Amino acid sequence: MNIFLIRNIFLVFTIQMYCIFPLFSAESLFTVSEPITLSNEKEQYYITNQVEYLEDPTGKLSIDNILTESIQRGFQKSDNPYTDFDNVDAVLWVRVRIKNDRSVQNEAWIFESWGFDIEKVTFYIPERDGVFYENEAGYGLPFDTRAFPHKNLNQLINVRPGESKTFYLRVHRNYLMGFSFHVRKHDQFISHATNEYFFLGIYYGVLSIVLFFTIYLLMKQREPIYAYFAFFLFSCIWYSLGRDGLGFQYLWPNIPEVNLLTKRILTQLLLVVSALLFANHFVQKLAKDLWVKCSTWSAIVLIILLTINQELGMKINDQLVLVLITLVLLVPIILMVRALIRINQISWAHSFALVCMLIVILQSYASEANFDLFDNAIVNWYFANPVIxxxxxxxSISIFNQIGYLQKKGLEADRDLNIVLREKNRLQDELNNKLKKRVKKRTEKINDLANELSLKNRQLLTANNKLRQLNEQVISENKTLSLSNIELREGLEKTTQAMVLMKGFDFGEFQKIFPDRDACCKFLSELKWANGFHCRKCGYNKATSTKAFGRRCRNCNYNESATSNTLFHKIKFPIEKAFYMLYLSNRKDVSLTLNELSEIIELRRETCWAFKNKIEASKEKIDFNGELNGWETLALVDLESDKEI
Structure with missing residues (x-):
């Protein structure tokens, strides 16, 4: 015969006994144990270990059944706040005997239960005629039905000095919970409640401010790490709202069904998943580590499977589950610390954050496994809040440190880029100097040759005049000399043309430096924003790079391309050809006709003419002085500034 059947037989027997024996006054039966005495020395009492419990497996006993002498003898004190660990669905009756030995009159005393998430509790308050007044409250009833608008379950106890009364509570739990009962004088209760709400207000205020600031950063920066951090903050807030009952009091007081979403199984999973995802992304942001990623997702899957098994499958001992979860969480956390140490990015903020994350998760499961970290019930209950x-x-400190680290990397990259640009300019100047020397040397050589040819031509002309009077044989030789003179003249013209066309880079060589539009846009972007970016629309000085080396303002999102507000704005032909025309326009030793230029760069003569006029207009606009590298200055001339923003 099992224990459940024995209990049922015992209950039937006691109900029959109640029907046989007359009911005396309620106070005549309260002789089982010593009452809780209110003395002048104390104004608040922790009475969890002094109240008495009775288990009602069927849940059918009424207050009249409870008052029978046989059932009264069944009440007993529990050696732990959980009263029992077997039948969670059973109704618990709690008997509280209070005797007031205080000398002060007109005092109000309040009974308080910290089990705010009790599904339903019925308070039975004795009246003068032995009748009990009933008052119901609980997590499954609307908040407005409570006698006290407080997150905990409270009841005014009407015990005057010199009186002794017995109160009953009928408790229907929805999980194995630990109870914490207190009796406080009204001013002590008000002080305690005020301090409690004050510190909770600071706690939620700081978390909410950090959450809103994180959402703002997410909207402005579009960085995934802020999304993970916001998810983690929301999980912490939701876990706390479900744990201390403030969500039920302020956010959904008339919808007790929402309390199902604050069950520990949901809030714990949300806290675990959000904390691990954020920590993983935080580490991956600094150091790509496949082991950290795999261990994080493995831990999430294992904890979800353990939780589902505890709810729906073969339930494992809760303390064993706590050990398993501890081991599962230690693996990714240790790997995260190792990854940060490897890149010298581990700091006290990182370390404390990871340790606090582990403590919060384990504390939530420890309370479910009936494992109290401290002897003080208040410390155990609110231990998670300061740790969170x-x-x-x-x-938050770690994120700011990471931002500083990334900014440092960005500055180093900018410094390296500046070094590369300076080296590029140095090489370009060196190349230009070499080209100048080569052109000068070649020009001097051609001039010497031209002078020599001119001298020989004069000598030939003189000889031709002297030999004009010779015979036909001399005339024939003179014709031969004339032909030679013509060939020399043509060679002189070709040499002169080559001298004129000697211009440094030809188009083929120029294309090797600027082969396509991207190369031109990149060079133009470096010229344009060499002194930093300033938005032409709002004046903001921070921007992000866009395609084709443009810039987008971080303040007003104004897009500015590399060619806008330059000489190359809205050109209809390849920009690398426009670059070459601008380069030639600054060469004092080059003078090409439109036809020659059109043939070299393979553009229509009218197109070349139009762009050369645009170049000349830019020279007039800035009073160009003809410096050697002036084509770079001309490239930034904005001929359409009146039309653009």
Whole structure:
């Protein structure tokens, strides 16, 4: 015969006994144990270990059944706040005997239960005629039905000095919970409640401010790390709202069904998943580590499977589950620390944040496994809140440290880029100097040759005049000399043309430096924003790079291309050809006709003419002085500034 059947037989027997024996006054039966005495020395009492419990497996006993002498004898004190660990669905009756030995009159005393998430509790308050007044409250009833608008379950106890009364609570739990009962004088209760709400207000205020600031950064920066951090903050807030009952009091007081979403199984999973995802992304941002990623997702899957098994499958001992979860979480956390140490990015903020994350998760499961970290019930209950608070602060510090680290890397990249650009300019100047020397040397050589040819031509002309009077044989030789003279003249013209066309880079060589539009846009972008970016629309000085080396303002999102507000704005032909025309326009030793230029760069003569006029207009606009590298200055001339923003 099992224990459940024995209990049912015992209950039937006691109900029959109640029907046989007359009911005396309620106070005549309260002789089982010593009452809780209110003395002048104390104004608040922790009475969890002094109240008495009775288990009602069927849940059918009424207050009249409870008052029978046989059932009264069944009440007993529990050696732990959980009263029992077997039948969670059973209804618990709690008997509280209070005796007031205080000398002060007109005092109000309040009974408080910290089990705010009790599904339903019925308070039975004795009246003068032995009748009990009933008052119901609980997590499954609307918040407005409570006698006290407080997150905990409270009841005014009407015990005057010199009186002794017995109160009953009928408790229907929805999980194995630990109870914490207190009796406080009204001013002590008000002080305690005020301090409690004050510190909770600071806690939620700081978390909410950090959450809103994180969402703002997410909207402005579009960085995934802020999304993960916002998800983690929301999980911490939701876990806390479900744990301390403030969500039910302020956010959904008339919809107790929402309390199902604050069950520990949901809030714990949300906290675990969000914390691990954020920590993983935080580490991956600094150091790509496949082991950290795999261990994080493995831990998430294992914890979800353990939780589902505890709810729907073969339930494992809760303390064993706590050990398993501890081992599962230690693997990714240790790997995260190792990855940060490897790149010398581990800091006290990172370390404390990861430790706090582990403590919060384990504390939530420890309370479910009936494992109290401290002897003080208040410390055990609110231990998660300061740890979450510290965790959020440390993670925020870590994010700011990471931002500083990335900014440092960006500055180093900019410094390296500047070094490369300076080296590029140095090489370009060196190349230009070499080309100048080569052109000068070639020109001097051609001039010497031209002078020599001119001298020989004069000598030939003189000889031709002297030999004109000779015979036909001399005339024939003179014709031969004339032909030679013509060939020399043509060679002189070709040499002169080559001298004129000697211009440094030809188009083929120029294309090797600027082969396509991207190369031109990149060079133009470096010239245009060499002194930093300033938005032409709002004046902001921060921007992000866009395609084709343009810039987007981080303040007003104004897009500015590399060619806008330059000489190359809205050109209809390849920009690399326009670059070459601008380069030639600054060469004092080059003078090409439109036909020659059109043939070299393979553009229509009218197109070349139009762009050369645009170049000349830019020279007039800036009073161009003809410096050697002036084509770079001309490239930034904006001929359409009146039309653009």
């Amino acid at each position: 608070f510290a965790e959020v602060i440390f993670f």
